[in-house]
Amino acid sequence: KAIAYLFPSGLFDKRARPMMKHPTEIFPEQRKIQWGEDGRPLHFLFYTGKQSYYSLMHETYEKFLNAQKHQDQLIAQGLPHQKEKKNLVGSRWLTKIELEEMLLEKLSDDDYSRFILLLQKLMTLPCGDTEEKYVQKFTREVPVQLQKVVIEPLKYDERGVAFSTGEGARKTANATAVVYDNGTGKITVNGIDILHYFPVLQDREQLLFPFQFLDRVGKHDMVCTVSGGGRSAQAGAIRLASAKALRSFVTEREVEFMRQAGLLTLDPRVKERKKPGQEGARRKFTWKKR
Amino acid sequence: LRRLTQVRWSRYNPSFLEPEVNKELYQKPQEQLSEEEKERMELKAVRPIKAAPSSVSSSVFSDPMISKFTNMMMKGGNKVLARSLMAQTLETLKRKQLEKYHKAPEDEKEAIECNPYVIFHQALKNCQPIIGLSSITKGGKTYQVPVPLTDNRKRFLAMKWLITECRENKNRRTMLPEKLSQELLQAFNNEGPIIKKKHVLHKMAEANRAYAHFRWW
Numbered sequence: 001k002a003i004a005y006l007f008p009s010g011l012f013d014k015r016a017r018p019m020m021k022h023p024t025e026i027f028p029e030q031r032k033i034q035w036g037e038d039g040r041p042l043h044f045l046f047y048t049g050k051q052s053y054y055s056l057m058h059e060t061y062e063k064f065l066n067a068q069k070h071q072d073q074l075i076a077q078g079l080p081h082q083k084e085k086k087n088l089v090g091s092r093w094l095t096k097i098e099l100e101e102m103l104l105e106k107l108s109d110d111d112y113s114r115f116i117l118l119l120q121k122l123m124t125l126p127c128g129d130t131e132e133k134y135v136q137k138f139t140r141e142v143p144v145q146l147q148k149v150v151i152e153p154l155k156y157d158e159r160g161v162a163f164s165t166g167e168g169a170r171k172t173a174n175a176t177a178v179v180y181d182n183g184t185g186k187i188t189v190n191g192i193d194i195l196h197y198f199p200v201l202q203d204r205e206q207l208l209f210p211f212q213f214l215d216r217v218g219k220h221d222m223v224c225t226v227s228g229g230g231r232s233a234q235a236g237a238i239r240l241a242s243a244k245a246l247r248s249f250v251t252e253r254e255v256e257f258m259r260q261a262g263l264l265t266l267d268p269r270v271k272e273r274k275k276p277g278q279e280g281a282r283r284k285f286t287w288k289k290r
Numbered sequence: 291l292r293r294l295t296q297v298r299w300s301r302y303n304p305s306f307l308e309p310e311v312n313k314e315l316y317q318k319p320q321e322q323l324s325e326e327e328k329e330r331m332e333l334k335a336v337r338p339i340k341a342a343p344s345s346v347s348s349s350v351f352s353d354p355m356i357s358k359f360t361n362m363m364m365k366g367g368n369k370v371l372a373r374s375l376m377a378q379t380l381e382t383l384k385r386k387q388l389e390k391y392h393k394a395p396e397d398e399k400e401a402i403e404c405n406p407y408v409i410f411h412q413a414l415k416n417c418q419p420i421i422g423l424s425s426i427t428k429g430g431k432t433y434q435v436p437v438p439l440t441d442n443r444k445r446f447l448a449m450k451w452l453i454t455e456c457r458e459n460k461n462r463r464t465m466l467p468e469k470l471s472q473e474l475l476q477a478f479n480n481e482g483p484i485i486k487k488k489h490v491l492h493k494m495a496e497a498n499r500a501y502a503h504f505r506w507w
Contacts, residue, residue: 213311240341
């Protein structure tokens with residue numbers, strides 16, 4: 001006890017214990033033995049090779065037939081009620097890997113797509129509660145996180161004019177834009193007027209796109225700085241920057257409309273890398289017969 | 291369901307939706323929307339949306355058909371040249387129509403169409419074939435089987451015929467915009483080599499009608 005007091009060691013501390021995952025996370029589930037003591041298989045579909053997949057298809061198809069019978073009865077009685085649309089929004093189907101984990105069997109792409117098509121067909125029919133619960137086992141929630149962008153309030157400079165800044169990028173071009181209120185529609189890029197900086201009509205159209213969309217063409221002044229990229233990339237970067245800056249001037253509904261028009265999304269398309277054994281990203285070397 | 295191993299892939303996640311640039315759709319009030327449109331609006335409110343491409347804008351002057359045609363005319367990625375050629379074509383169209391308009395007597399003035407966009411759309415529509423031919427090999431022999439075409443395919447064929455016609459059958463001295471405007475006017479009036487080509491295709495399809503049952507899709 002004296003030694004433990006005089007030379008304290010952290011080896012026995014609770015925080016020094018090894019942090020290990022639960023064994024179920026490390027070792028994947030294995031299939032239990034499929035046949036009994038006499039050698040006869042336990043499942044009736046064992047000799048198909050993919051017993052759990054085929055039994056799943058069997059069950060789903062049974063439910064589908066029941067739903068069809070139910071629908072026929074409804075039609076025979078009177079007006080069939082309309083199926084309410086759900087699952088549009090927050091859920092997605094199981095991926096192939098998740099389905100494989102569930103069934104503990106390898107699946108082919110074709111099998112997986114057949115199963116998903118069958119589930120989709122089942123969804124179109126009016127089905128009761130039990131069938132809905134069955135289908136929900138094969139759906140996963142998609143977290144909906146879209147409206148989390150914070151719109152900055154307007155700032156005021158020395159003259160008392162409201163302005164706001166925005167940043168944008170496209171391919172390798174980076175741009176920052178400062179949009180001033182009570183303007184005449186003058187746009188300056190890197191100290192040069194847009195008519196001289198962008199001689200091509202398409203680029204100027206892209207710069208004016210956000211303003212034209214919001215019907216504010218002659219009402220704002222803009223000063224931007226841009227670097228990197230080519231002519232079209234710089235135009236796209238400034239377009240994104242000005243759209244982001246205009247969010248502070250505009251109602252939330254119009255911001256939503258801008259987003260649906262594709263003005264506020266960063267374009268993820270970049271130059272694809274060149275692969276070894278090929279001349280470019282996609283082009284292969286000339287094929288020579290001998 | 292999309293094929294699981296993609297050959298052509300995109301940098302966007304498959305859950306991204308296409309952007310809608312047309313301003314008027316956003317200014318329509320809620321009551322006038324049909325059921326399908328309401329569903330689509332709800333879906334759009336939740337899903338992320340792709341960025342608008344750089345050839346598209348919400349102004350009156352950008353037309354999807356015209357941009358498609360410009361892209362098809364483009365050679366080696368030279369969009370500047372293709373766009374200027376397109377602008378010159380529309381200008382020459384307008385000039386020709388205005389000339390005709392000023393020369394015509396009063397009662398025919400209303401019948402002459404001056405808007406080059408309208409002429410372009412109508413000419414394209416007149417050039418589109420209704421039925422196409424597809425080669426199907428059966429029993430060693432290849433037959434030309436009449437087959438229905440999708441809208442996209444029809445538009446593509448019409449545009450391709452226009453462009454090849456203008457590039458090949460012109461004099462060395464004539465400029466492409468001139469030749470294109472000439473062809474467009476002819477197609478607008480349902481005459482000219484492209485309409486003839488379309489009729490020839492229709493006749494071939496009618497002649498091979500006996501093999502129509504070879505189609506399995």
